[in-house]
Amino acid sequence: MYLLKHLLFAIPFLLSTPLYAQEPDEQSIVAEGFRLYKSEMASWYGTDLFLEHFSGKKEQAEGYFSYTEAEENRCLFFSRGNEPKVLVTFIFDDTFNTQTARIDTTERAFTPQERDLYLIRKKALTQINQDTLFKKYQNTSLNLIPVVDKDSRKVYVLTGPQKQGVVIIGNDYLLTFDENNLLVSQKPLHKNIIPIDYAKDTTGVITMHTHLPETGGTITPTDICTLLLYQKYAHWQQHYVVSQTYVSIWDCASNKLVILTKEAWNRIEKHQDEKKKKQKKKREK
Template sequence: MKHIFSLSFILISTLFLAQITKFTDAEIIKKLDSIKTEGNLLFSLESSSWQSTDLAQENKKIKANFGGYLTYKINDTVKTVILNKKNNLVIAEYSFKNASKKPIKENLSQRNLTLNENNLKNIRSKLILQLSDSKYEVTAPNGYSLNIITIPFEENYKNYLITGASESNIIPFGNDYLFITDKEGNIISNKKFHSRLIPAMTSMPEGGTVTMSTHSHLKTNPFISATDICTFKLYAPFTKLEEFSVYSPALGSYMIYNYKKDSLLIKSKDIK
């Protein structure tokens, strides 16, 4: 019988502990809890962006003047504002709670950007200019796109880049980045979570159904990433998949996330 341990009751064997030279069991639990929280935040922001831009494209007047969007969180509400082509006015605003698929409020009145919205717009614009530098190795494979999710981080900002796919039978894991910028949008540090794009197929050419997806991380990136969780939560509802796993050679274990339960479990590879 396979034993799976929840984050609240992880029991790590002596062998397992020996493999983890940098982390105690308490540190692993804390780290995974933090990653899941961050993944859910990224999902709530990106889901709002998806729903809002779809609604904007359905409105002929807004679509004709669509120039971009900004998404941010205020208290327990996530807002996406649609900008005009000059990027100097808000032409639509959609508010969401609890990652709902429908906005709790719509405002289609034109208005000026708030100070916070102007800051986000300027940070995003400054970041995009810097990403053209080849030293960051930011690319989007043919048929895929990159989406930016910006969130406040202490006195700075976290800017996640996740890959988007238009095909309905693919979950685009990988090709994801994190850029920490200052208040002006200057890059302070950067990280790439995966070495490449890892497109997980959700259906077979012969018509079969995929029920589980797994990929591995490098030893230098031992944990499941918040971008893994966000990406899966975005695409899994369109598939038969409920969970995916990440194998960590550094930890000698699998980390398993179930989006319907919002549960993150860890299983040692050596336990049968």
């Protein structure tokens, strides 16, 4: 874990400077991160509502998954057996207010999209349970997020904490499937697990982690998802992801991403150092 105690420069400066990188697709990374975040939020609050109002169906339920459709975030619980059915569906807007959530208790068959989500989730779970690629750590759980669209079918696997006061980066995976829901590939997104402790009474904290070349040069959608889920509890100000080629800066207050080339980062650091030296000389006169 790394902590940065001082802000190196402001996000507005980065947004206005011509030095930030154009190659990484920042918008698609952020969009995918928000997609995963909405799925996890729907699962969090859907599970709370299910346990609160439908505990009698707990033995019937095999599991749940969430997805977003037409600006609505849906979490559905499905039954056990070879032909599972939807037991109950929780529907949230983007506020995820449980008081205004809609609850559909209609027991029904999966829609075609839901069946694909169910199948790839089930196959991903089988892989997790039988393949040593997937690591499990004490006081954590592996959370599956199936994603289906016209261009791809995949399951992200995130590691979530089972105790308060810690944010977990890493130990995440991506499984991809073909149009017939057959597994095509699976890989770890980070090679390790990075727990970052936080205290409720701290504010303005800046955190960071590093990426090995095999993880990729920029922040990942799973990183953004994790930050969106926990930054409000940790009261973080910014999070930096540093690799050999890029520095990604996520601003927790504005939910904005800036990606700099390492060269641009070094130039800005040099400029800041020179500025500090000049200011110091002025004070010494």
